[in-house]
Amino acid sequence: MTQIGRRARAAGRILALSAGGTRDDALRAMAAAVRESSEAILTANAQDLTAAREAGLGPALIDRLTLTPGRIDGIAAALEEIAALPDPIGAVMAAWERPNGLKIERVRVPLGVIGVIYESRPNVTADAGALCLKAGNAVVLRGGSDSFNSSTAIHAALMKGLRSARLPEDAIQYVPTRDRAAVGAMLAGLEGNLDVIVPRGGRSLVARVQNEARVPVFAHLDGNVHVYVHGPCELETARGVVMNAKLRRTGICGAAETLLVDRKLAPTHLAPLVKALLDAGCAVRGDGDTQQVDPRVTAATEDDWATEFLDAIIAVKVVEGLDDAIRHIERYGSHHTDAILTDDAEAAERFLREVDSAIVMVNASTQFADGGEFGFGGEIGIATGRFHARGPVGVEQLTSFNYRVRGTGQTRP
Amino acid sequence: MTQIGRRARAAGRILALSAGGTRDDALRAMAAAVRESSEAILTANAQDLTAAREAGLGPALIDRLTLTPGRIDGIAAALEEIAALPDPIGAVMAAWERPNGLKIERVRVPLGVIGVIYESRPNVTADAGALCLKAGNAVVLRGGSDSFNSSTAIHAALMKGLRSARLPEDAIQYVPTRDRAAVGAMLAGLEGNLDVIVPRGGRSLVARVQNEARVPVFAHLDGNVHVYVHGPCELETARGVVMNAKLRRTGICGAAETLLVDRKLAPTHLAPLVKALLDAGCAVRGDGDTQQVDPRVTAATEDDWATEFLDAIIAVKVVEGLDDAIRHIERYGSHHTDAILTDDAEAAERFLREVDSAIVMVNASTQFADGGEFGFGGEIGIATGRFHARGPVGVEQLTSFNYRVRGTGQTRP
Incomplete structure (x- = not known):
């Protein structure tokens, strides 16, 4: 996990300096790769479904886990929709000039490295990976063990997309273990290499992440x-x-x-x-x-x-x-x-x-109450905290900003 | 400390619904009260200075602790400047309409309850209290023990201002103890009643707050x-x-x-x-x-x-x-x-x-690199984190937002 964190940080730095068009090329190539890999993904999903039935999972969980050719096409289409969104990075959020002539801009930059911990839905692998990439962030994905094979197959397609756009494969890492200790390492922040965690799943998962995470969390515990x-x-x-x-x-x-x-x-x-x-x-x-x-x-x-x-x-x-x-x-x-x-x-x-x-x-x-319905082009979740992101967390909410000041030699009196 | 947290949360709710003009009235009344209380503040400050000299504090710390009629006037003037800033609360940050006719607004709201932990500068009592109040937040101030008498006297003037505007005195609470356990309670988040902590002081204070706080922190450890x-x-x-x-x-x-x-x-x-x-x-x-x-x-x-x-x-x-x-x-x-x-x-x-x-x-x-120089009308500190606030933390950064959606009976297909 230490290596995963370091590699994510290094990849994040490269993504932050990449062109939005390059990231969009990667997303479109991912969509193509998902469609091309449809058979392999369905085979992997069948393995997961067999194991899930043997383990006695209920029908709702089985349904969440199940992929069909139509659902795989939906995953690819979602990647293309995210590619078509405007690039949030580099956008000037505000600009003003001071009486001394200093020109100040507030500019959108990536947030850094995002950790996503989710349960059985394999489509989260593609959705969350794509939303993070769109905003120039590296992401560490930790999916549920029930969907391990399905998520691994989808992740392989995402890697093809990154390679074809010459972006680092470490931009979207899928934690290659069913080991529960991996979650603990993510909650501890991967030794300073994780900037935020997004839990996607049931109440007990969200509660654990909110209680134990040493980094900020975008989540809601309840939607009462x-x-x-x-x-x-x-x-x-x-x-x-x-x-x-x-x-x-x-x-x-x-x-x-x-x-x-x-x-x-x-x-x-x-x-x-x-x-x-x-x-x-x-x-x-x-x-x-x-x-x-x-x-x-x-x-x-x-x-x-x-x-x-x-x-x-x-x-x-x-x-x-x-x-x-x-x-x-x-x-x-x-x-x-x-x-x-x-x-x-x-x-x-x-x-x-x-x-x-x-x-x-x-x-x-x-x-x-949904990022797509708000026009955000998808969401990684809905947050009820008051910090940074609140409500649907879309691509824009997965960014930070900095101030860029242009002068002509001004000194402070 | 439990009571302080609960009272702050209740006061925060009242402030969030108060008119900006009322909060500005309070700030101007505070400035007048600081000027009227100049003598009492100087007397309290003299007590702190005597104790500090007896304790052998160095000249830099003594200078930070020292108030003069001029510095007290500066404190009052800063309160008036904050009163003159535009009200951030209720500002529409973005507004758009969806194809289905839903009108969505993103509106600025207060952050909630802010904790400020600071060292010897007594002016922080007024500055931090005023910036938080301006943005509709309740604040829990925990000043250094060296400046306890000075800060208590300044705090009394702030209370006069709140009373004259009929705002709750719990809006700006000064932790009435030199007990170090109070800091621990604040770092633990006052049982869910503290939303963010701002440390103002040396590197060791900031490091402790960053390492131990269970709530978000606006700070920078180093300015290299x-x-x-x-x-x-x-x-x-x-x-x-x-x-x-x-x-x-x-x-x-x-x-x-x-x-x-x-x-x-x-x-x-x-x-x-x-x-x-x-x-x-x-x-x-x-x-x-x-x-x-x-x-x-x-x-x-x-x-x-x-x-x-x-x-x-x-x-x-x-x-x-x-x-x-x-x-x-x-x-x-x-x-x-x-x-x-x-x-x-x-x-x-x-x-x-x-x-x-x-x-x-x-x-x-x-x-x-300063909130005042950026035109923010003062700052509570400078943050190097990537979340919520980055760079100078002024009044606008002490806010959150929510989404307000106006429809005509729309249902989701």
Whole structure:
């Protein structure tokens, strides 16, 4: 692992000075290599799937692990999309001139070396590698042991792309071991050669990384997402957004977990919203008011308000107005994504200003909490910390900056 | 300390929702209170000075600790300057619309709770408190025990300002103990209630904070600053910049510590630059070429290239061109501030692009490495990390952001 860290640092220095066009050439060559290697990747994936079935992995994990020709084409297409994004490196973020004639620029530079620790999804190998490379960073990838063969085969295709663009292969290193000690070395920062860690996976992985990492972490532990139906708002609109926010996909971090309905709107909106959820197969755990609405509603416990179900379950509560809703969200929420549904512009602006979450929304499904949907061209994750990156972490968030000062011989008085 | 952390978090929430004008009112009232309390502050300072002299503190430390009516007026004026800066909070940093009609804004919000650990300078109490407040953050100040009485008196004036603007006094807490355990509690993050720590003081303080802090740190350990005379450049200009970079003030982090002179320029520029430094009382530690120039030059050791002297001492080396200079800076430097002197635009641009320091300069004194000189209206320090803040840390760097999304009922397909 010491060697991996040193090689990553050296490669990062070369990437930082490389042309954006060269990195894009590498990304396009990677896409071609992934398509050409489709058969080899599927063979490796079959090995992983056999082992996973023998180990008794559940159907959700098996699905995450499974590659198909279509999914492999999706991996290649994502590489091409990242290649097509504008080069973030060298962009002048701000420029100004001082009264003494000094011209100061703030310019985007790579962050350095990024560590990604992930679980069973083999596509992360390509996605994370490509996003880091795009921003001029070296990356150390540590995938889950379940997807070891699949990730190794994908990584081989990435190496072809780097070679064809004459970039160092050490730019994207895949930790060649199933040894758990490798994770510990990454959490310790690879002896100063790792600048940030991005965990991609379940809550226990993220918690371990957040607790043990000695370097900054881009992550969110929970996405306990709220939708607050404040009103006035048309029932049809509210129903559409609530159903989408909860049920479009229940396993993603932007999925709604708690529905808050304003007391003044409850007579008209509570029952139809709850029934729509129940009829669609969503379990509803409600407060006293909500339990009145339908016998299928079970009683919500204190824990339910703070739980990210990641399933077809929702907690529902009637609140006594905007302040009560904001208080509830600040108390139980996870500062990830929260939304208000209202045609009252003043209430909307207060919600946007006062809810302290990475993403706050008005009249939109919380499932838009995603780097791609934000127009970032992909994301390496969503961060709920307040440092450096917050919300979707795309290519721009994987950069740092420096100041470039141009003078004509100025001295400080 | 647990209570201090909790109170800071609660105050931070109030500050985050306060109007910028209210915080500015508080800052102006603080300035007035500092001026009105001048006598009480001087009395407290006299107590600290008596104790410091009895403890045998050196003249440099005594000078840093000493307040005068003029210095107190300077503290008040700095508060007024910070009040006059634009409010960073609520500023829209970027705004765009997605094809589906979602309007997305990235808006500046406070960072949260900032911890400042500093040594003997009592003015940091006011400066750091004011910069944090300006950006809507609560702050926990832990000053040096030598300046305890002075800082307590200044802090009392800040409390008057907060009260007059009806902001919570917990917005600026001064740790009321000389107990060293308080520092440990801050480094541990006050049980999740501290978001960042800023150490202000000597190398050992910064090293301890960087090694032990469990929260992010804005700091630089060393300012091993280089001036590289590449040429062509007029000798007069080079001499002016080099003398200013080294000797204007030798104790600040932007002071030059190593002078690199290009081989092709050495015949005309090396001797005059070295002699000017020697004649001004600066010790010169040189490589073989530099030792030939003047008998007063002593031999530089390997350590000298990596040392921040913070004194009238400079290491001088002849380098074999731009690549050699950049290699030297990357090997021995501290990624703080480095400058090239040249009229060759191509060489200048390569230096700006390839030297990986927080601040890179062309044809200007490195002593401009300062938030005030950058136009930031003051700084809480200079950071050499690559995360969040890099270079001078002013009011804007003490903020975070979130995304505000306005829709009309959009759902994700």
